[in-house]
Amino acid sequence: MNNLIASTAVKARELTPEEIKEIEHEKTHYPYAQAVGLEALKIVQKYQGWVSDESLLAVSEYLDIPPDELEGVATFFNMIFRRPVGKNVILLCDSVACWMLGCDSLNEHFKKTLGIDYGETTADDMFTLIPVPCLGACDRAPVMMIGRETYYNLTTEKIDEIIAEYKAKG
């Protein structure tokens, strides 16, 4: 990936009023603005789908956090996307309980039916598949999340049904 942050060609974009409102709300929870860095990145991601360089710089300027420090936080966390992702991010748990109960075959199933492997996005930008560490539902393994929804006791048939629902929603 190109590191555009170092380039002067990239400028901060304007944060939207909704983004600013939510960031301001989070600021009331902490004595220092830096503490809101991660929350602000999550807010931006909620509205934009991912955290572009322009968004990162916008948050950096708004909260007065040096861009390299904020980038250090952004790239540290699994759930902050610094590259574009599809409309629906599928997080397939690949930790030990899900592995024992066949998450590798579910990964194969996604490859076959959606044509994407881990880290890839479908051509229509509908789905991105990412492995996620233990989702803490090992008694109902295998498990995945799509957006904020968690799906349990997965089988290939169940996955087909869930994916069909998302496709129908468009």
Add this chain to the structure above:
Amino acid sequence: MDKPLTKNIEIGRAPFDFKQYEAAGGYDSVRKVIKMEPGDVVNMVKDAGLGGRGGAGFNTGLKWSFVPPPDGGPRYLVINGDEMEPGTFKDRLLIEHDPHLLIEGMITTCYALQAQTGYIFLRGEYTICEERLLQAISEAYDNGMLGKNVAGKKGFDLDIYLHTSAGRYICGEETALLNALEGKRANPRAKPPFPQVSGLWGRPTVVNNVETICNIPGIVANGVEWYQNLGTGDFVGTRISGVSGRVINPGCWEVPVGITFRELLEDYAGGMQDGYELKAFLPGGGSTDFLMPEHLDLPMDPGAVQKAGSRLGTSLIMVLDDKTCPVGCIRNLIKFFAHESCGWCTPCRDGLPWVEHILNKMEEGTGSLKDIDILDEMTRYMGPGNTFCALAPGAAEPLQSGLKYFMDEFKAHVEHGCSYN
């Protein structure tokens, strides 16, 4: 048997709202605690013998007692709800199904610590927990249990905030968690100073696990003796224990401390599924040493498990069955730890990917006997004393016990790769 942690939990029904929770005896510990001296509450919890439920098991009251006397500045309680230990799913149960219990425990604890602010550091992926906690916090404010003069106690002001993280196992380490909460990269800090003295923004801070704090309302409301009688024999209290893997009824339950692994596995989890036999088990998460079938009759107590060469950890056991490759299982665990290393210390940052690489070779059948020696050496290189925090030493535990119990399987992998499906 009293089940103070799960008495309000009924899977499939919505959690109690404030009124229902209060009608079931909720917030009694707050009404009681505000008539006590804070120091007496700390001693009470110390005497009860409650051990931390995050995995280390340190006496909770003793941990609290290290907080210096108030100096007029801020003091913090931080709840570690960043549940991410592979095979662990107990905090999810407690928060999703009875969020007010955690809030009550936090209020009572903050009174004892004379803290004015509580943060809940929650795993970002726990979206249902997030929604239910926000609801419970809002109800607690509306009913005078948070804000100014909590429960009518003049001068007892308390705010609780929810922080949702964005997925990094290292945030479960308490000093890394504090860095994350401050908005920094979540590298662990050098200790001492310990957080009780210099924690969040350099101020006195106690970091406790969700389940630990869920124990506080019961102890304060019902007393030390009641709490101690909850366990079996000489063991005190109840705890959430569970089973995952190929058992008939995987799940987690509130059990008296001191029941045996066999009781949990057979009576609660229904035993192994048809066609599968128990080969080994991880007693308390991915960072604990394997135990074998001959250890099933040990009590689920930190001391007893330590004597057998492992740790009770989170007490959610993961079953390795006879049709699952132990080398593959260890590879999966190591891959997790390698991915989740924060990169601060060399043994962890470089050691774990190296181990993962060797285990990949083993699975493919391109490993050598020399690689087994390197794995053995790596367990010491990543072991205690070489790193800031316990991530790498924890990761070394399933590997070192795997080498001890499954050496034949490692050698077979060197000869012809993995023969499991």
